[in-house]
Amino acid sequence: MSKAMPPPGGIDCCTVMQQLYEYIDGELDEQTVDQIRQHLEKCKRCMPRYDFEKAFLRFVGDQAHISAPPELRRKIFASLLEEEGNH
Amino acid sequence: MRMMGQNDSPVRKEFEDEALVHLDTLFNVALRLCGNASDAEDLVQDTVTKAYRAWDKYEPGTNCRAWLVTIMRNTFINQFRRESRRPTAVQFDTVEDVSVFESVQDRDPEGHFFHEIVDDEVKQAIQDLPVEFRIPVVLSDVEGMSYAEIAEILDLPVGTVKSRLFRGRRRLQQRLYEYALEMGYIR
Numbered sequence: 001m002s003k004a005m006p007p008p009g010g011i012d013c014c015t016v017m018q019q020l021y022e023y024i025d026g027e028l029d030e031q032t033v034d035q036i037r038q039h040l041e042k043c044k045r046c047m048p049r050y051d052f053e054k055a056f057l058r059f060v061g062d063q064a065h066i067s068a069p070p071e072l073r074r075k076i077f078a079s080l081l082e083e084e085g086n087h
Numbered sequence: 088m089r090m091m092g093q094n095d096s097p098v099r100k101e102f103e104d105e106a107l108v109h110l111d112t113l114f115n116v117a118l119r120l121c122g123n124a125s126d127a128e129d130l131v132q133d134t135v136t137k138a139y140r141a142w143d144k145y146e147p148g149t150n151c152r153a154w155l156v157t158i159m160r161n162t163f164i165n166q167f168r169r170e171s172r173r174p175t176a177v178q179f180d181t182v183e184d185v186s187v188f189e190s191v192q193d194r195d196p197e198g199h200f201f202h203e204i205v206d207d208e209v210k211q212a213i214q215d216l217p218v219e220f221r222i223p224v225v226l227s228d229v230e231g232m233s234y235a236e237i238a239e240i241l242d243l244p245v246g247t248v249k250s251r252l253f254r255g256r257r258r259l260q261q262r263l264y265e266y267a268l269e270m271g272y273i274r
C-alpha cells in the first residue's frame with residue numbers, strides 16, 4: 001500500500017491488532033467496531049490474524065461446558081437444610 | 088430436585104431461586120480453577136455455604152452470578168495461598184508479545200491444529216496458567232462474562248482485566264502450540 005493512502009477504515013494495522021480481542025469480545029464502541037470491520041475487510045495482513053484469534057477463542061470457549069453433578073446438587077440442598085436448622 | 092413442602096423457608100427458597108440457578112456456572116468455573124472434579128465440588132460447596140450465610144448482604148436485583156463468583160474467587164485464592172502451591176514457571180517474559188499466528192501462518196493459518204488437542208490437555212493448560220491470568224480467562228472464555236463483570240468480580244479496573252486477559256490468552260495459545268508441535272499436529 002502506498003504511504004500516501006490512508007489505512008483501510010482510517011485505522012492502522014497496529015491499532016487493529018491491539019484491539020483485536022476487544023473487537024472479538026464485543027467490548028468496543030460502535031464507531032471503533034465499524035472502523036475495524038472496514039479495515040479487516042480490506043487488509044490482507046490483518047484478516048488472517050483475526051481469523052486465527054477468533055478460531056483460537058472459539059476453540060477455548062467450545063471446551064465442554066458441563067452440568068453440576070446431581071450428587072453435588074443433592075449435597076448442596078442437604079447442606080442448606082442443615083444450615084437452616086442451625087439458624 | 089428441590090423438595091417442596093412445608094419445610095420450605097422463604098429465605099432458603101429465595102436463595103435457591105436466585106442463587107442456585109447459577110450452580111452450573113459455579114461448577115464450571117470451579118472445575119477450571121481447580122483442575123479436577125473433586126476439588127471443584129468442594130469449592131462449590133464452600134462457596135454456596137458462604138453465600139447462604141451472607142445472603143442478607145446480597146442486594147436483590149444486582150448481579151447475583153457476579154456476587155457468587157466473587158465469593159468463589161475469594162475462597163479459591165485463600166485456599167490457594169494456604170496450600171502455597173508453587174507458582175507456574177514462566178519461561179520467557181516476551182511470550183505474550185507475539186501471537187502463535189506468526190509461527191503457524193505458513194503451515195496452518197486457520198489454526199486447525201487446535202482441534203487435534205484433547206480436552207484434558209486444554210484443561211491442564213488452563214490450570215497451569217498463573218492464577219491472575221487463569222481467572223479472567225475462565226470467566227471470559229469459558230463463561231462468556233463481559234470485561235465489566237470480570238472487573239467487578241476481581242475488583243480490578245477494566246483496563247487491568249483487558250491486559251490480563253490478553254496475556255493469559257497468549258500464554259494459553261503458546262502452550263497449546265508447543266503441545267501441538269510436540270505431538271506432531273503441526274509439522
